[in-house]
Every structure is written in structure tokens, then in C-alpha cells.
Amino acid sequence: MYKRPFVALLAFLACSLSLVAQANPAIEGGRADVRAIMEAQKAPGMSVAVLVDGKVVWSEGFGLADVEQNVAASAATRYRLGSVSKLFTAAVAARLAERGALDLDAPVSKYAAFPHEVTSRQILGHLSGIRHYGNADPIFAGKTYASLREGLSIFAKDPLLAPPGTAYTYTSYGFNLLGVVIEGASRRTFAEALADEVILPLGVKTIALDDPSTIVPNRAAFYDKRADGTIRNAAPNDSSYKWPSGGLVASAEDVARFADAHVKPGYLYEVMLTQMFTPQKMADGKPTNVGLGWRVNQTEDGTRYWHHGGTITGGRAFVLVLPEQRVSVALLANLLVRYDEKDLLAIARRFVR
Numbered sequence: 001m002y003k004r005p006f007v008a009l010l011a012f013l014a015c016s017l018s019l020v021a022q023a024n025p026a027i028e029g030g031r032a033d034v035r036a037i038m039e040a041q042k043a044p045g046m047s048v049a050v051l052v053d054g055k056v057v058w059s060e061g062f063g064l065a066d067v068e069q070n071v072a073a074s075a076a077t078r079y080r081l082g083s084v085s086k087l088f089t090a091a092v093a094a095r096l097a098e099r100g101a102l103d104l105d106a107p108v109s110k111y112a113a114f115p116h117e118v119t120s121r122q123i124l125g126h127l128s129g130i131r132h133y134g135n136a137d138p139i140f141a142g143k144t145y146a147s148l149r150e151g152l153s154i155f156a157k158d159p160l161l162a163p164p165g166t167a168y169t170y171t172s173y174g175f176n177l178l179g180v181v182i183e184g185a186s187r188r189t190f191a192e193a194l195a196d197e198v199i200l201p202l203g204v205k206t207i208a209l210d211d212p213s214t215i216v217p218n219r220a221a222f223y224d225k226r227a228d229g230t231i232r233n234a235a236p237n238d239s240s241y242k243w244p245s246g247g248l249v250a251s252a253e254d255v256a257r258f259a260d261a262h263v264k265p266g267y268l269y270e271v272m273l274t275q276m277f278t279p280q281k282m283a284d285g286k287p288t289n290v291g292l293g294w295r296v297n298q299t300e301d302g303t304r305y306w307h308h309g310g311t312i313t314g315g316r317a318f319v320l321v322l323p324e325q326r327v328s329v330a331l332l333a334n335l336l337v338r339y340d341e342k343d344l345l346a347i348a349r350r351f352v353r
Contacts, residue, residue: 002009003067004261006138007315010220010325010328012349017103023325024058024224025286025350026058026350026351027057027058029046030050030058030275030347030350030351031060033346033347033350034046034048034062034331034347035062035344036341036344037331037337037339038062038063040043040289041169041333041335041337041338041339042225042229042231042335042337043063043068043172043333043334043337044063044064044065044221044223044231044334044335045061045062045063045064045065045072045077045220045333045334045335046061046062046063046073046077046331046332046333046334047059047060047061047062047073047077047079047239047251047252047253047254047331047332048060048062048252048330048332048341048347049251049253049255049257049329049330050256050327050328050329050347050348050351051256051257051326051327051328052326052327052351052353053257053349054260054263054326056253056257058351059075059143059252059253060074060075060334061073061074061076061077062076065077065218065221065334066219066220066221067223067231067312069221070222071245072124074185074216074218074221075251075252076206076219076251076339077181077218077219077251077252077332077334078206078216078217078218078219078249078250079206079219079220079249079250079251079252079317079333079334080210080220080222080237080248080249080310080312080314080315080317081248081249081255081310081311081315081317081332082174082246082256082270082309082312082314082315082316082317082335083246083247083264083308083309083312084249084288084308084309084310084317084319085138085244085245085246085247085287085309085310085318086172086175086244086245086246086293086308087258087259087293087294087308088198088207088248088258088292089175089178089179089182089194089244089245089293090124090228090266090276090292091258091262091293092182092190092193092194092197092198092251092296093120093181093182094194094268094272094276094290094292095189095197095268096185096197096273097120097188097193097272098268098269098272100182101186101188102120102182102186103120103184104119104120104121104124105120105121106119106120108120108123108177108178108181109117109214109217109281110184110301111180111181111182111183111184111185112149112177112180112181112183113149113162114152114177114182115156115157116128116129116130116160116164117164118130118160118164119164120178120181121280121292122164122291123171123177123178124178124280124291124293125167125168125173125280125290125291125292126168126170126171126174126290127164127165127166127167127168127169127280127282127288127289128160128164128165128169128171128174129160129161129162129163129164129166129169129175129291129348130155130160130161130169130171130174130177131158131160131161131169131171131173131321132169132171132172132173133172133173136199137154137155137212139154139241139242140352142236142238143235143238143239143241144238145240145241146240148176148179148180148183148241148243148244149180149183150241151176151240151241151242152176152180153213154173154300155173156177157272160243163282163283165282166282166283167332168282168288168290169284171207171243172246173241173244174245175178175244175245175246176241176242176243176244176245178244179243179244182244189241189283190243190244191209192240192343193234195206196306198229198258198311200260200314201267202257202258203257203265204250204254204257204258205254206218206250206253206254207248207249207250207254207258208247208248208249208250208252209239209243209247209248210237210239210247210248210249212236212237212238212325213239215346216249217249218251220334221233222237222247222313222314222315222334222335223236223314223334224313224314224336225276225333225335225336230242232337233281233312235313235337236310237313237314240317244308246312247353250332250334252330252331252332253330253331255317255319255330256319256328256329256330257328259306259319259321260321260326260328261330262276262277262294262323263320263321263323263326264306264308264326267344275291276291276292276293277291277294277296277306277323278291278296279291279296293306293308294306295308296308297341302325303322303325304322304323304324305320305321305322305323305341305345305348306320306321306323306324307319307320307321307341307344309340309341311336312336313336314334314335314336315332315333315334315335315336316332316333316336316337316338316339317333318330318331318332318339318340318341318343318344319344320341320344320345322349322352324347325352325353326349327351327352328348329344329347329348329351331343331344331347
């Protein structure tokens with residue numbers, strides 16, 4: 001005889017919680033921000049997540065994860081991360097360095113065959129001199145590489161753009177090399193090291209290699225935009241040569257959880273966190289605004305923030321952290337759309353208490 005009142009109470013509480021969430025001005029403002037980006041850029045689907053003080057306060061999908069199948073984007077949808085993948089590789093390297101398995105200041109040749117004397121720290125700060133993509137690179141032919149080590153053949157014999165440590169030269173290829181270094185230092189594949197050092201300790205189970213040959217639950221379909229603004233399926237993408245630099249998929253919520261793990265010691269020691277978020281300097285003393293993978297900046301009013309974006313065929317990703325306020329935001333899309341740290345800052349500031 002108590003069943004109906006109990007069910008009614010549950011329904012009332014669920015409805016009340018829903019109304020509270022809908023009435024939250026920070027969330028409502030954030031929704032307006034996301035929808036404005038989607039409308040301006042004609043993005044099929046996006047997902048956003050916000051953590052405050054280590055707790056998820058907002059996680060939601062917008063639009064369609066798959067246009068052809070009419071599948072709605074959700075908090076569980078996995079998107080391509082592009083260069084946001086570099087942050088996960090940086091975390092693996094940092095964890096190995098904390099245990100003494102990887103010396104960030106040793107020549108990479110200690111762990112992987114490479115003709116130039118660069119260090120892992122220089123790679124993490126884009127100070128290695130290793131080049132970025134080139135129009136003639138074979139990656140655009142969609143070749144599948146049997147290993148990350150095989151993928152080094154794309155650039156390993158090319159000259160450095162500058163002597164190591166002397167100039168900031170953004171490089172995805174450098175992070176591919178760092179993936180091979182991680183394999184040599186850990187004696188595991190990059191995928192195994194990623195699982196052991198990131199996915200398992202943080203419980204961020206949606207992070208995975210964007211391997212087109214494997215089944216990845218909740219992976220979005222990916223799209224390009226024609227010159228006339230219409231949407232089409234993105235060209236096939238093979239990331240087998242670049243898992244460490246741009247080849248991961250994840251949900252927005254897990255990207256934000258990962259970012260939040262860097263706000264205080266625990267996942268990483270305080271000494272390593274200081275290194276990660278202290279900008280490295282070039283030989284002439286000029287700072288780069290990059291620590292170990294992460295970009296480090298501050299607003300005009302002095303608010304510090306950490307961030308990184310990623311662009312890739314069929315995707316755009318961005319993550320931003322306000323460390324003092326303990327707010328972490330991730331915004332992911334299944335189309336290469338235009339938004340940057342200003343948009344993420346606007347969302348993050350809505351949740352500052």
C-alpha cells in the first residue's frame with residue numbers, strides 16, 4: 001500500500017531536480033553559448049562538460065552525433081580530439097618521469113632510434129625543432145602504419161627547423177616521436193601505457209584510439225562542410241601514425257575529468273604539476289607560454305587559465321581550466337568548426353562561484 005506514494009515521491013523529486021537544473025543560470029547561459037556556436041558554424045553535433053571543484057555540474061549533448069541515422073549527441077558521445085590528444089601523451093610522459101622510468105632531459109635516443117639529439121621536455125614544449133605537417137607528406141594518402149615507430153619514417157630524416165631549445169616550432173610529429181619514446185621507456189605499446197597511466201587511474205573510459213577498424217561505442221559520425229555551407233561525410237581518416245599527437249577520441253565529460261585531475265596534486269605530484277604549467281623558455285630567455293604540453297595564459301584581469309585545442313578532419317575539440325577557481329570545461333564537435341579559448345572562457349566564467 002506504500003508503493004504508489006513512494007513512486008509519486010520519486011517522480012516529484014526527479015521533476016524538482018530537473019527544474020532546478022533547467023533554472024540554473026550558469027547552465028542556461030552555457031547552453032545559449034553552445035547553441036550560438038552551433039548555429040554560426042552549422043555544426044551537426046556538439047557536447048559540453050563542466051566540472052567545478054572536482055564534480056560534474058553540467059554534461060550535455062546538442063544536435064546530432066550521426067545525421068544519417070538521426071542519433072542525438074549526448075554526454076556519452078565520443079568525438080575526435082585532434083591535438084587535445086597531446087595532453088594525454090604529456091600526462092603519460094609525466095607519470096613515467098615521476099617514477100624514474102623516463103628522463104625528460106635525456107636525449108630521446110636513449111629510448112628510441114632518432115637521428116637528432118632532442119629531449120622529451122623540448123618536445124613537450126615545442127622546442128625540439130622537429131617540423132610539423134607538410135603538403136607532400138604521405139599521411140594524406142591514408143596509409144595505415146603498422147606501428148608508431150614505422151610512422152617516424154615520415155619525418156625522421158628531415159633536418160630540424162632550428163637547433164633544439166632555440167625556437168618555438170609547433171609540431172605534431174614531435175609528439176608522435178614522444179609516443180615511441182614512451183613505448184621504449186615503459187616497454188609497453190602506447191595504447192597500453194595510455195590505459196595504465198591515464199584511463200585506469202582516472203576512470204576516463206571513453207578515451208580510445210580513433211581506429212577505424214575497431215568498434216568504438218558511441219563514436220560520432222564525422223563531417224566536413226562544403227563551400228556552400230552544406231554538410232557532407234568527412235573523408236576517411238587513418239591516425240595510425242599519430243595516436244599520441246592527434247589520434248584519440250573521447251567524450252567531453254572525460255576530457256573535462258582528465259583536465260580537472262591536474263588542478264591539485266594527486267594524479268600527479270605537485271613538483272610535476274609545477275613543471276607542467278610553468279612556461280618553458282627559449283635559449284634567449286623568452287617564454288613560450290607552453291609548459292609540458294599545456295598552453296598557459298592569463299586574461300587581462302590576471303586570471304590564469306590552461307588550455308589546448310584540436311582540429312582534425314571531422315572534428316574540433318577544446319579544453320580549458322581555471323585552476324584557481326577549479327573550473328574545467330571541454331567542448332567537442334563532429335565538424336571542424338571555429339571556436340577558441342575566448343568561447344571556453346565565457347562558458348567557464350559562468351560557473352565561477
